Amino acid sequence: MADFAAGDQVRTTRFDPPHHCRLPRYVRGAAGTVIEQQGSHPLADDRARGIPAEPEPVYTVRFLARELFGSGDHGVTVDIWESHLSPMKGQDR
Amino acid sequence: MLAGINGVGHNDAAGLKSVSGVGLARLPLDGWTCQGERGGAMSRINDVGGMDGFPRIQQELDEPPFHADWEAHVFALNRALLGHGVYNLDEFRDAIERMPPQDYLASSYYEKWFHAVTTLLVEKGVCSAAEVRGG
Numbered sequence: 001m002a003d004f005a006a007g008d009q010v011r012t013t014r015f016d017p018p019h020h021c022r023l024p025r026y027v028r029g030a031a032g033t034v035i036e037q038q039g040s041h042p043l044a045d046d047r048a049r050g051i052p053a054e055p056e057p058v059y060t061v062r063f064l065a066r067e068l069f070g071s072g073d074h075g076v077t078v079d080i081w082e083s084h085l086s087p088m089k090g091q092d093r
Numbered sequence: 094m095l096a097g098i099n100g101v102g103h104n105d106a107a108g109l110k111s112v113s114g115v116g117l118a119r120l121p122l123d124g125w126t127c128q129g130e131r132g133g134a135m136s137r138i139n140d141v142g143g144m145d146g147f148p149r150i151q152q153e154l155d156e157p158p159f160h161a162d163w164e165a166h167v168f169a170l171n172r173a174l175l176g177h178g179v180y181n182l183d184e185f186r187d188a189i190e191r192m193p194p195q196d197y198l199a200s201s202y203y204e205k206w207f208h209a210v211t212t213l214l215v216e217k218g219v220c221s222a223a224e225v226r227g228g
Binding site for chain 1: 136140142143181182183184186187190
């Protein structure tokens with residue numbers, strides 16, 4: 001787990017868990033850019049299962065529409081908990 | 094159609110399906126749910142962003158907050174139960190997502206809420222399924 005800053009390149013979790021998950025399917029496994037942090041909040045995936053959760057950073061991440069949906073010149077921004085993000089290495093970009 | 098949904102499992106809480114007849118038990122698949130009882134990974138029926146095949150959203154001009162009195166009661170009941178900590182908002186969302194896919198797709202907004210409220214009341218031990226059925 002890492003704290004991210006604006007401009008950081010991140011990739012979302014590919015895993016599709018068998019429980020409540022606030023990471024939309026259309027953005028799973030995608031590469032994006034951190035725009036800004038949106039405070040800290042307990043992970044909804046845990047709260048939905050009665051698991052105690054400490055607040056963790058939530059970030060607005062921008063993706064390219066054409067990379068998610070195959071077309072479009074616009075960006076798609078999604079607020080994502082840090083647990084669903086990993087930093088992108090050089091060879092991953 | 095349902096065969097395409099991975100990990101469909103049996104749910105023994107099927108007693109809830111006769112509750113007041115609101116949005117429940119519309120298709121002859123009682124007791125089946127997308128809950129991951131077998132532990133497999135899957136997307137739930139609510140997660141349809143980017144999926145093709147749905148009709149255009151119909152916008153209602155001057156839409157009222159509620160289309161029937163029972164909807165306002167469900168709204169108030171949910172706020173009260175959340176406020177008293179009987180369950181939290183994420184458990185509420187989860188309960189909606191655990192609806193059998195065929196019921197989820199056939200239910201209105203507040204029918205989904207009613208399903209979640211009654212499901213959680215039983216699961217949290219506030220009342221029994223029989224009490225929910227009894228009204």
